[in-house]
Amino acid sequence: MEPRNTEQPLILLVDDDARSARLLERLLEEDGFRVELATDGALAIARLARHPIPDILVTDFRMPHADGIAVARYARSLRPALPLFLLTGYPELVARLGRGLDPAAVVHTKPVDYMALSAELRASVDAALTGSAQPSSPSPSPA
Numbered sequence: 001m002e003p004r005n006t007e008q009p010l011i012l013l014v015d016d017d018a019r020s021a022r023l024l025e026r027l028l029e030e031d032g033f034r035v036e037l038a039t040d041g042a043l044a045i046a047r048l049a050r051h052p053i054p055d056i057l058v059t060d061f062r063m064p065h066a067d068g069i070a071v072a073r074y075a076r077s078l079r080p081a082l083p084l085f086l087l088t089g090y091p092e093l094v095a096r097l098g099r100g101l102d103p104a105a106v107v108h109t110k111p112v113d114y115m116a117l118s119a120e121l122r123a124s125v126d127a128a129l130t131g132s133a134q135p136s137s138p139s140p141s142p143a
Contacts (some may be wrong), residue, residue, distance in 0.1 A: 009125045010034045010052065014044040014059035015070055016086070024058075024112075031118055041066025045074050053079050056124060058117075059086035069097045072105055082125040087112055 012035050025035045032082035036054065038044035042065035048054075055112060057075045059068040066074075072084045084105035088094045091109050098105050106124075108117055 004123070006030055008034045009055040009121075010036065011052035011056045011058055011121070012036050012038060012044060012047060012075075013061065014038045014041065014057070014068065016040050016060060016063040017035075024114075028048070031122075033121070041068070041071050042063045044071045048075050055128065056083045056085065056121060058085040058087065058121070061086055061090060061094050069094070070119055072098070072101060076101065083121075083128070085117065085121065085124075087117075124126060 009032075011028055013021060013025055013028070013035050014037075016039055017022070021037055021039065025037050029036045033056075036047060038047050041059075041063045044057075044059065045066055048057075048071075053075075057072060059071050061068040068086050068088070072086065075082050075084065081103065083103075084101065086094050086098065086105045086107050087110055088107065089110045091107050094105075094107050098107075106120055
């Protein structure tokens with residue numbers, strides 16, 4: 001018997017590139033995550049204002065209406081230990097603007113290595129179940 005859908009981790013995926021977002025959404029669902037998609041920062045903030053609050057936030061950095069850092073800060077105001085994953089082509093800028101997020105967001109440089117992201121998402125879920133800290137952010141890869 002398959003686990004009930006409510007027992008699967010819920011990811012809020014935020015990306016204004018609909019094509020990339022849908023591909024990532026499909027891959028995550030195939031890996032056993034429930035995924036809700038928001039196509040800009042304002043929609044993500046509106047979704048975060050409703051319950052249930054997602055288990056994990058995966059967000060692009062540069063988006064219309066509100067960037068990924070603003071979305072992350074709002075999410076953390078609701079759930080301080082929420083695991084955050086930022087996807088970006090600007091890792092140095094994200095590192096500078098994301099100071100003060102504690103625990104720090106995990107930053108993945110685009111194009112995203114899906115296997116690494118998936119493994120870190122799973123580790124984040126496992127850590128939440130055991131009460132450990134979120135995985136540490138990998139060093140940004142050179143652009």
